[in-house]
Amino acid sequence: RKEVEQDPGPFNVPEGATVAFNCTYSNSASQSFFWYRQDCRKEPKLLMSVYSSGNEDGRFTAQLNRASQYISLLIRDSKLSDSATYLCVVNGRTGRRALTFGSGTRLQVQP
């Protein structure tokens, strides 16, 4: 089983739609969780941290469910510029500060 699993997609949604991604992780001792965004042929960029209480940043909402070991990302009112690959990230078995990246979920927002 992979340490971090994501549906690769692609998710094709129209502008203005709400879309949600889930991610599951296998290490129950993980303490840090993040969502990253990666555009084609660019480096990953930190989108948001995920806290136990959940957090929101504008149109983006992240949730953590420790009991079920999954993390979600909700994007409301999708924009064309949201088209990217979204990476779920947890701190993994190689140490608390070293992160394990999921393979990503591709989102394509269409006009």
Added chain:
Amino acid sequence: DVKVTQSSRYLVKRTGEKVFLECVQDMDHENMFWYRQDPGLGLRLIYFSYDVKMKEKGDIPEGYSVSREKKERFSLILESASTNQTSMYLCASSHGEGGQYFGPGTRLTVL
């Protein structure tokens, strides 16, 4: 803003050559990381460092070594490049257990 820079965006080397990839960060982060990213395999951790002159193996250290002589600089060394080391190499830095910030990447081709 955090800035992580990498010495080259594109690099072409021949099999057997020694290759140096350099990474510099300007935010006084104690943690630095080297990853490679390949289609279908996602980001894989090669080596990381929590402090000057300190290094830890990641998930795929074979064929690589690293050097961290100064806090802001973390070098990845391919002692004898092979074609299976053709990849995108990404450097990142972080503070504590926070999110990591990536450089723009070096696309290495080994012929």
